[in-house]
Amino acid sequence: MTRSEQIVLHWFRRDLRLTDNTALHFACEQSTQVIPVYILSTWSGEHRFTGPMRQDFLCGCLKSLNANLAAKGSRLVLREGDPAAALISLARETGAKAIYYNRDPDPHGRLVEKRLASEIATNGLRSFAFDDVTVHTPSEVLTVAGQPYRIFTPYSRAWRLVPKKSLLPPPRISELDSRNFPGGKLPNGLPLPDLSRWALSKEGSIIEPGERAARRRMNAFLSEPILRYAQLRDLASEEATSRLSQDLRFGLISPRELHTKAVALLENPGLDASEIRSIQTFLTELIWREFYFALLWHYPEVLEVEFNPKFRRIPWVTNNEALARWKEGTTGFPFVDAGMRQLLATGFMHNRLRMITAMFLTKDLHLDWREGEMFFMQKLVDGEIASNNGGWQWSAGTGADAAPYFRIQNPWSQSSRFDPEGRFIKRWVPELRDVPFASLHQPPWNGPLARGYPMPIVDHAAERQKCLDMFASR
Ligand SMILES: Cc1cc2nc3c(=O)[nH]c(=O)nc-3n(C[C@H](O)[C@H](O)[C@H](O)COP(=O)(O)OP(=O)(O)OC[C@H]3O[C@@H](n4cnc5c(N)ncnc54)[C@H](O)[C@@H]3O)c2cc1C
Incomplete structure (x- = not known):
């Protein structure tokens, strides 16, 4: 590709940042004017894969991206509906000759890209797609x-051996500056959205959105x-x-940059063995993220069925009352309820609690994992x-x-190991504030742990055995 006198579109998707953004970098390198565009989706009401807190975060990210573009003399052009139709129409309006974007490896993202590719060719445009999400x-x-x-x-062993790309220089500013655009003004678009756009109302108190906040979080974490x-x-x-999970989800920071900076820390000769192990453990978590992207890419059917065919006919139970109590955090298991209430209040749940609440739904309540998967997607800000x-x-x-089916976490002993003083529990389940911490880690024998707090919904030992029988019979 050679740099020529031309206008191009950069289609922002899940890459809502200016730093180390592959497609944006090449759009600026190979054109004279880049028009930044984002296409809003038009669904409203309940959605299998998203909900108010994640959309709220998205709105904040778009606002922040617009402000960052404004600092470079530009702004975000917002359109809505079918991305292929909206992008082609914007290209016609502006005389843009090409569309630059980073690929979205999710099944829906892949579908949209396929449609765009076929329509672009018939409209005399070109598109340039880049890999940037992982x-x-x-x-x-x-x-x-x-x-x-x-x-x-x-997988992780092989992943570590693949050569890594270097980081990109900051984007050229003049190509984003709309004063260079014919008429000196970018085309009109929709106003920045809020939740009403999807007929949603605000829920919970979410983490600060936007590239600047994400970079602050990244630098703070890497500093110590x-x-x-x-x-x-x-x-x-x-x-x-x-x-940083929501920041990786929305591309507020680049996974390359986070990985590169974490690896660079290992070069510090003053680190002790435990510090080196900590950095390595963190890097392994980043590889888990990549592993799951790879699985979904190669086996998209996992969104509908069990990955392991042996377990595709487990007789999961239907029990709406138990499901509702799990969702609202009133199961009578303090650690489970604390995790669920953290999720409802903030759109985030600690990783240990995600495992415990997910195992509780499937192995203690025997409910279908797809119910929990959907609920998490609707509530998590980092829903990926x-x-x-x-x-x-x-x-x-x-x-x-997977964790072998016979490895079933016990919610009582998990809380005594990972929240020994009950600080997490007491923060999220205020009814239990005055309960001595030792009592939080065992089933109550003589009535509820506190007024207004329910007795455990099931007996863990009995349900564990039922679960073992359910899996062993497959
Ligand atoms: C049932 C269940 C559902 C989950 N759903 C999501 C989800 O929708 N979105 C999501 O980003 N993570 C999900 N995770 C993984 C993990 O819980 C979160 O990534 C983590 O809690 C986010 O917090 P953090 O950014 O402080 O993570 P850190 O511990 O600081 O890890 C750094 C980064 O590594 C990645 N990571 C860490 N653990 C995992 C993991 N087990 N799998 C994949 N990537 C990981 C994340 O991008 C994370 O931001 C889920 C885990 C479970 C058990």
Whole structure:
């Protein structure tokens, strides 16, 4: 491609940042005027894969992106509806000759790209697509026989060996500046959205959106907490993890940059063994993210069925009352309820609690993991189809490299290990504030733990056995 006198569109999707953004970088390199565009979706009401808190975060990210573009003399042009139709119409209006974008590897993203590719050709336009959502694409990490990995450990070994790309320089500013655009003004678009656009109302108090906030979180985590990550990451009340999942989900930071910076820390000769182990553990978590992207890419059917065919006919139970109590955090299991209430209040749940609540739904209540998967997608700000499906199938014992079905976490002993003083529980389940912490980690024998707090919905030991029988009979 050669740089020529031409106008192009950069289609922002799940890459809502200016720094180290592959498609945006090349759009600026190879044109004289870049028009930044985002296409809003037109669904309204309930959606299988999203909900108010994630859309709220998206609105904040678009606002922040618009402000960052304004600082470069530009602004975000917002359109809506079918992306292919909206982009082609904007290209016609502006005389743009090409559309630049980063690929979205989710099944819906792939479908949209396919349609765009076929319509673009018939409209005399060109498109340039780049890989940017992960450090490595699913097809870069394959077995020697060219097959996808189905197990994490060999995948992660192979992933580490693939050469890494270097970071991109900051985008050129003049190509974004709309004063260069004919008439000096970008075309009109829709106003920045709020939740009413999707007929949604505000829920919960979410983390600060936008590239600047995400970079602040990243730099803060890399400056010190990463060195204690391995020791503290499972302790629910410590808040010792990076809190970068929504930033990776919306592309507010680049996974390449996060990975590169974390690897660079290993070069510090003053690190002790535990600090090195912490950085390595964090890097492994980033690889889990990539592994789940690869699984969904190669096996998109996991969104509908169990990854392991052996477990496709488990007789999951239907019990609306139990499901409702799990969702609202009133199961009578303090650690489970604390996790669910953290989710409802903030759109985030600590990783340890995601595993415990998911195992509780499937192995204690025997409800279908798809119910929990959908609820998480509707509530999580970081809701990522690939990681969420992977996490649910892992917890249910049906997935690739899953926790074997007979490894069933006991919610009582999990809280005594990972929230020994009950600080996390007391924060999210205020009814239990005055209960001595030792009582929080065992089933109450003589009535409820506190006024207004229910008795456990099931007996863990009995349900564990039922679950073992359910799986063993397959
Ligand atoms: C049932 C279940 C559902 C989940 N749903 C999601 C989801 O929708 N979106 C999501 O981003 N993560 C999901 N996870 C993975 C994990 O819980 C979150 O990524 C993590 O809690 C986010 O917090 P953090 O950014 O502080 O993570 P950190 O511990 O700081 O990890 C750093 C980054 O690594 C990635 N990561 C960490 N753990 C995992 C993992 N197990 N699988 C995949 N990527 C991981 C995330 O991008 C995370 O931001 C799920 C896990 C389970 C068990």
